[in-house]
Amino acid sequence: ETGVTQSPTHLIKTRGQQVTLRCSSQSGHNTVSWYQQALGQGPQFIFQYYREEENGRGNFPPRFSGLQFPNYSSELNVNALELDDSALYLCASSSTDSSSYNEQFFGPGTRLTVL
Amino acid sequence: GNSVTQMEGPVTLSEEAFLTINCTYTATGYPSLFWYVQYPGEGLQLLLKATKADDKGSNKGFEATYRKETTSFHLEKGSVQVSDSAVYFCALTPYTDKLIFGTGTRLQVFP
Numbered sequence: 194e195t196g197v198t199q200s201p202t203h204l205i206k207t208r209g210q211q212v213t214l215r216c217s218s219q220s221g222h223n224t225v226s227w228y229q230q231a232l233g234q235g236p237q238f239i240f241q242y243y244r245e246e247e248n249g250r251g252n253f254p255p256r257f258s259g260l261q262f263p264n265y266s267s268e269l270n271v272n273a274l275e276l277d278d279s280a281l282y283l284c285a286s287s288s289t290d291s292s293s294y295n296e297q298f299f300g301p302g303t304r305l306t307v308l
Numbered sequence: 309g310n311s312v313t314q315m316e317g318p319v320t321l322s323e324e325a326f327l328t329i330n331c332t333y334t335a336t337g338y339p340s341l342f343w344y345v346q347y348p349g350e351g352l353q354l355l356l357k358a359t360k361a362d363d364k365g366s367n368k369g370f371e372a373t374y375r376k377e378t379t380s381f382h383l384e385k386g387s388v389q390v391s392d393s394a395v396y397f398c399a400l401t402p403y404t405d406k407l408i409f410g411t412g413t414r415l416q417v418f419p
Contacts, residue, residue: 235409235411
């Protein structure tokens with residue numbers, strides 16, 4: 194069973210640029226959630242995708258957007274980067290089709306630094 | 309609203325000591341409760357969970373009991389090891405759409 198993978202591992206951007214982060218969900222999982230974890234903090238929910246549609250969103254501005262593809266992989270896009278966007282971005286996958294439907298399994302994260 | 313409060317860290321222990329990390333929550337309805345662990349430079353790993361009142365989650369010697377009357381989900385381990393050094397996050401999900409995390413508690417175990 195393949196776990197959740199994310200790419201790239203690290204990324205450095207400058208303020209105002211745009212970034213795309215990628216996530217492959219765990220085999221058999223149909224739901225992907227994204228979280229932002231600032232240094233020394235707990236992860237904050239950005240949004241969730243299910244069946245290629247956004248299925249819940251946290252308190253993040255519209256410049257944070259996402260996609261889910263038919264194979265359940267996902268992208269997180271952030272436009273007009275700000276210094277405060279520097280964080281670890283975590284992707285988590287889960288399945289609505291199992292008894293463990295509310296368990297989310299996390300990838301290793303992408304460390305984004307905005308200069 | 310929904311929120312999770314964890315004890316401040318770091319928690320510093322000697323190997324084989326008893327561990328307790330306190331977690332309390334505020335939630336509407338009947339949330340599921342989780343403990344996740346994050347090792348340095350890594351993502352989060354699910355440690356244990358409980359889905360209803362009085363459930364006990366357990367894994368790798370760690371335990372936590374869902375106490376609805378005190379809205380708590382304290383993490384315990386009888387004998388910690390150096391390899392348990394990590395950051396521990398308590399979390400809840402009121403629905404299936406998102407996890408709400410506490411701020412994390414760093415555990416440092418010394419030989």
